Amino acid sequence: MSAGSGQFQPRRATTEPLWLRAILLTFALGFLALFLLLPLVIVFGEAFSKGWQVYVAAVTEPAAAHAIKLTLIAAAIAVPCNAIFGLAASWAIAKFQFRGRQFLITLIDLPIAVSPVIAGLSLMLIFGARGWWGEWLNDHDLQVMFAVPGIVLATIFITFPYVARELIPMMQQQGREAEEAALTLGASGWQTFIRVTLPSVKWALLYGLILCNARAMGEFGAVSVVSGKIREQTNTMPLHIEILYNEYQFAAAFAVSSLLALLALLTLVLKSSLEWRAARDLAEAEACRRPE
Amino acid sequence: MLFKKSSQKPVLPGFGLSMGFTTFYLSLLVFLPLSALVLKSFELDWAGFVKVVASERAIASYQLTFGSSFIAALINLVFGLLVAWVLVRYSFPFKKIIDALVDLPFALPTAVAGIALTAIYAPNGWIGQYFYQWGIKIAYTPIGVTLALVFIGLPFVVRTVQPVLEDLEQELEEAAASLGANRLQIFCRVIFPALIPSLLTGFALAFARAIGEYGSVVFISGNMPFRTEITPLLIMSRLEEFDYAGAAALGTVMLLISFLLLLLINALQHWSQQRHGGGR
Numbered sequence: 001m002s003a004g005s006g007q008f009q010p011r012r013a014t015t016e017p018l019w020l021r022a023i024l025l026t027f028a029l030g031f032l033a034l035f036l037l038l039p040l041v042i043v044f045g046e047a048f049s050k051g052w053q054v055y056v057a058a059v060t061e062p063a064a065a066h067a068i069k070l071t072l073i074a075a076a077i078a079v080p081c082n083a084i085f086g087l088a089a090s091w092a093i094a095k096f097q098f099r100g101r102q103f104l105i106t107l108i109d110l111p112i113a114v115s116p117v118i119a120g121l122s123l124m125l126i127f128g129a130r131g132w133w134g135e136w137l138n139d140h141d142l143q144v145m146f147a148v149p150g151i152v153l154a155t156i157f158i159t160f161p162y163v164a165r166e167l168i169p170m171m172q173q174q175g176r177e178a179e180e181a182a183l184t185l186g187a188s189g190w191q192t193f194i195r196v197t198l199p200s201v202k203w204a205l206l207y208g209l210i211l212c213n214a215r216a217m218g219e220f221g222a223v224s225v226v227s228g229k230i231r232e233q234t235n236t237m238p239l240h241i242e243i244l245y246n247e248y249q250f251a252a253a254f255a256v257s258s259l260l261a262l263l264a265l266l267t268l269v270l271k272s273s274l275e276w277r278a279a280r281d282l283a284e285a286e287a288c289r290r291p292e
Numbered sequence: 293m294l295f296k297k298s299s300q301k302p303v304l305p306g307f308g309l310s311m312g313f314t315t316f317y318l319s320l321l322v323f324l325p326l327s328a329l330v331l332k333s334f335e336l337d338w339a340g341f342v343k344v345v346a347s348e349r350a351i352a353s354y355q356l357t358f359g360s361s362f363i364a365a366l367i368n369l370v371f372g373l374l375v376a377w378v379l380v381r382y383s384f385p386f387k388k389i390i391d392a393l394v395d396l397p398f399a400l401p402t403a404v405a406g407i408a409l410t411a412i413y414a415p416n417g418w419i420g421q422y423f424y425q426w427g428i429k430i431a432y433t434p435i436g437v438t439l440a441l442v443f444i445g446l447p448f449v450v451r452t453v454q455p456v457l458e459d460l461e462q463e464l465e466e467a468a469a470s471l472g473a474n475r476l477q478i479f480c481r482v483i484f485p486a487l488i489p490s491l492l493t494g495f496a497l498a499f500a501r502a503i504g505e506y507g508s509v510v511f512i513s514g515n516m517p518f519r520t521e522i523t524p525l526l527i528m529s530r531l532e533e534f535d536y537a538g539a540a541a542l543g544t545v546m547l548l549i550s551f552l553l554l555l556l557i558n559a560l561q562h563w564s565q566q567r568h569g570g571g572r
Contacts, residue, residue: 035446040408042408106554117527117528
């Protein structure tokens with residue numbers, strides 16, 4: 001049998017000829033350039049198309065400044081809430097066995113699959129003027145819809161899976177031996193959680209927080225249902241972009257967009273550096289374990 | 293390793309607290325609003341419900357939403373596999389940066405993606421103008437909608453296939469090659485079957501995400517009823533007409549479909565994890 005040539009040149013056997021590699025690489029990179037790089041270039045290109053002054057004016061005008069502030073507020077409330085939820089949910093799901101666990105995981109994923117418009121609509125049916133609690137809220141002079149609380153609620157709804165989803169597999173992988181050992185050694189439940197569990201999942205937690213924050217600041221569909229889009233009152237950055245765009249103020253719309261695009265790029269940089277650090281920690285832990 | 297025997301008594305504290313908080317949070321944020329949605333749609337009687345969800349305009353919107361989501365997910369399936377392959381197997385300059393950039397659609401707000409894609413593909417846009425000269429309109433047609441959905445779903449297939457491809461044992465390929473298989477045979481008979489569960493998962497995720505997408509599509513679609521109006525947008529216009537029950541009825545249909553898709557995705561992921569080395 002002519003097995004010889006294949007066996008002695010494993011490199012050649014498990015890769016493609018050069019021409020095929022070149023073609024595949026060209027198609028893959030061309031696809032990415034068209035769909036990822038070009039939109040980014042356009043955002044910055046259009047943002048500066050009318051010069052620096054227009055750019056600076058667009059991002060510092062009162063309506064834009066207010067939108068930026070509101071976006072930051074919404075994220076500053078939504079992200080910590082979802083972090084607490086993520087920690088609680090992952091602790092319950094990863095460390096314990098119970099009936100309906102898989103169903104709970106599916107429920108947590110729901111906002112990722114549900115259209116943001118449906119999320120906004122559902123909140124409206126609870127908190128809106130004609131919603132379940134609308135009358136009660138109105139009687140007590142509490143405005144949720146078309147006001148900041150509604151925007152925060154919509155943001156929380158859309159972004160709550162992100163921290164939990166990163167933490168659950170990580171905590172499952174860690175098992176419960178370390179926590180059980182700490183408890184046996186006399187640590188209290190909280191001490192165990194803070195000193196043992198949190199450090200072991202810190203990268204996954206940070207990773208989840210970053211993703212959650214990026215989504216929170218960029219949420220459009222759900223927020224646009226509940227906000228009412230009142231300028232300088234309930235306008236977040238994505239909504240402000242929509243208004244500018246519909247008023248044909250393209251340079252200004254892209255200027256505000258460029259801030260969000262920068263946020264997205266920053267998110268990607270942080271994410272990659274976290275992945276790198278997590279991999280390094282893992283390698284170090286393995287290296288420590290091996291000699292023994 | 294992953295799942296402890298359930299006979300083992302939980303000695304860790306905090307189950308009541310964490311489970312209680314999780315349930316409370318989920319009920320308040322998900323269960324309550326979504327039940328309000330479903331109940332609202334019950335305000336219509338059956339005939340009324342059908343009239344809303346099976347109206348000509350609604351059916352046209354389903355066709356666009358599901359059709360363009362399906363095509364977009366298919367495009368992502370092919371190119372996602374290609375990108376994952378290139379990222380895992382080949383080395384080229386700036387590979388790390390390009391790898392990181394794949395997640396851009398997760399991080400970039402959809403509204404920003406929407407206006408950027410419109411600026412590219414509009415009849416006077418950067419690329420759109422060349423197609424327009426040949427009489428092809430991209431933005432404000434279903435083609436534009438599909439392109440936006442390709443962008444939105446791009447990372448899913450790459451990120452589900454990539455880890456599986458990385459863990460694939462090269463020995464298998466070497467063995468196949470030594471037994472006389474050529475490269476195409478090895479890909480079709482050894483590599484591809486191992487990737488099928490992750491490809492399907494990525495496809496389903498991209499599809500599910502595309503169905504609900506609103507932010508990026510609303511700018512590029514032009515929003516013409518019967519032609520370029522996706523279902524989430526139809527819900528939005530029902531809302532603007534204060535037809536809450538009608539909006540809720542359409543929302544309920546979409547919600548049901550999303551939920552079924554999620555269950556399917558979870559089953560696929562379970563299958564894929566079992567195929568892919570019993571755990572992790």
